Amino acid sequence: MLSKSKISLLQSLQHKKFRREHGAFLVEGYKSVSEFINSAYIIEAVYHTSAVAPKLLNLSHKINFEEISINNIEKISALTTPPDVIALVKIPQWPTIKYSILQKKFSLVLDGIQDPGNMGTIIRTADWFGIEHIICSEDCVDVYNPKVVQATMGSLARVNIHYTDIAKVINDVKLPVFGALLDGENIYSTNFGTEGLIVMGNEGNWLRPNIIKLVNKAVTIPRVGKAESLNVAIATAIFCSEINRNILK
């Protein structure tokens, strides 16, 4: 049984301000909740309907499970179709990024990505291709936004997200910097080598000038047809796929 004030608190987590204030966010649906339970994230509570109880018991004995009414699930859910189970998860205090963890691998750097669906899809795609770190400019959409969490389909539990001054990271890390830009080298003949940062820009404006200056190699996905641009999550996926094709062939 949830108190009115608890319901208000959980509802407030749909807004970034209150997520920051309470240091927590919600994860919805059985699959995503189970991925978070099996991750390094700290689960404060799992709210579920009676329908889902038997399944949940297999997950973990250490979790604070709380059976609530369908009506209360509907109240706290941000989804159009409320799920059977919602977890209250602690927002981690990400340590300052150590540049050594970025060596000998590829990481994504996101410059001002605003759309929650794109951000979520990028995280899910990164997880598919084994990318461990995504470095976001401070003005990227919050990854604990319910729409982002939903679009990651549980992958948010595994990919490390860092919000920071991306210009400083790019400048200091001493790795090859590949930027997705128009009029760059053809991606299909680009030698990506074995490590680097892949820098992707905002949906409308591409990379900002101060970031473009830091790019070692501008790379372009060649166009055959007439679309003016590609969706940023699509472009990111094509970069991830190209980087991996030599490993995976």
Next chain:
Amino acid sequence: MLSKSKISLLQSLQHKKFRREHGAFLVEGYKSVSEFINSAYIIEAVYHTSAVAPKLLNLSHKINFEEISINNIEKISALTTPPDVIALVKIPQWPTIKYSILQKKFSLVLDGIQDPGNMGTIIRTADWFGIEHIICSEDCVDVYNPKVVQATMGSLARVNIHYTDIAKVINDVKLPVFGALLDGENIYSTNFGTEGLIVMGNEGNWLRPNIIKLVNKAVTIPRVGKAESLNVAIATAIFCSEINRNILK
């Protein structure tokens, strides 16, 4: 000045039933509207605010332009942020697909794609990679749905969409049929040749059994990380990119 009944009619076009009944759909925003004006689609009217009038004059003299109030634009728009201009566009009567137009090129076949954002992104991506035809199962989301139109960013004006019995097309067309499936051949070593159908399945359920039976070659995007699946628009883009890489290198 729009009559109340005209406003009701335009609002009703957010629903498939009324789009079918009136044989028309709405296109919102200057960029998309101008792409449709420069396409083979028939524009029944263009509604715009006074702010956008001078720009519109450059587009075409044959169009029925109608200046309306911001208030009325807001009433007929399906977007959270209403645009300055909305076009009323006729739904074309697509002729029965001739198999000869599918020869010597690649086309997409979509089996039960439900999500409007994914459908729109697939159309935009197809347009980028020069794919001219998308063949949809009858139960795919309607491409004249406002969310699909929005996500195509104008590309819907250029890509030909066919709703039909996809099993019949695949069966009759006598082209190589590549299906996106788990446990298929590695996409990075697949020889796609110079023509064929790329068959992509529903977000949750992949391809249906009767469609799987028609696939000549099952193809898989190998996974390095731990995500359970890729978003269908992302997977489609990686297929399009792989098919084009030999041409574009």
